[in-house]
Amino acid sequence: xxxFCAFVFGSPEKLSPADEAAAFKAAGFKxxxxxxxxxxxxxxxxxxxxxxxxxxxxxxxxxxxxITEGGTYCYGNTGSxxxxxxxxxxxxxxxxxxxxxxxxVLTTKGAGGWPDIEIGGPGFCFPIQRWNGHEYVLQRHQxxxxxxxxx
Numbered sequence: 001x002x003x004f005c006a007f008v009f010g011s012p013e014k015l016s017p018a019d020e021a022a023a024f025k026a027a028g029f030k031x032x033x034x035x036x037x038x039x040x041x042x043x044x045x046x047x048x049x050x051x052x053x054x055x056x057x058x059x060x061x062x063x064x065x066x067i068t069e070g071g072t073y074c075y076g077n078t079g080s081x082x083x084x085x086x087x088x089x090x091x092x093x094x095x096x097x098x099x100x101x102x103x104x105v106l107t108t109k110g111a112g113g114w115p116d117i118e119i120g121g122p123g124f125c126f127p128i129q130r131w132n133g134h135e136y137v138l139q140r141h142q143x144x145x146x147x148x149x150x151x
Contacts, residue, residue, distance in 0.1 A: 047068075077122050
C-alpha cells in the first residue's frame with residue numbers, strides 16, 4: 001500500500017522551516033517552547049501539533065498540509081483534531097478546514113478539484129465533506145467506502 005500511495009501521489013513533501021511555521025500559524029497554533037499547540041491541554045496524554053502530510057491535493061501546484069494534534073481534554077473521545085491548510089500563490093498559508101476527528105483525503109472530488117474528506121472517529125458511520133467552492137460541507141455518511149443505512 002505504501003508503494004502504491006507513493007506512486008500515485010509522488011514523494012511526500014517536506015516544508016521549509018518558514019513554511020512550516022506559517023502553516024501552523026494559519027491553523028491557529030502557537031509555538032510554546034519547541035512545540036506547536038492550538039489546545040492548552042494540561043494532561044500527560046496530550047500530543048502537540050504535527051504536520052502529518054504535505055502534498056498538492058487539489059492540483060493547483062501549491063502544497064496543502066494536514067496538521068494534527070491529540071488529547072481527549074480538547075478533542076473528546078476521538079482524541080484527535082485536524083487542520084487542513086493550503087499554500088497560496090502569494091506564499092501565505094490559508095486555513096481551509098479544521099475540526100475534531102481523523103481526516104482522510106478521499107479520491108472523489110468537489111469544486112475546484114478539491115478532494116472529499118472523511119472525518120473519522122469512534123463509531124461506524126463517518127461524515128464525508130465536499131468542497132463547494134467556499135468551504136467543506138457535509139455531503140454524505142459512509143463506512144468502509146459504503147453509504148450508511150438510514151436508521
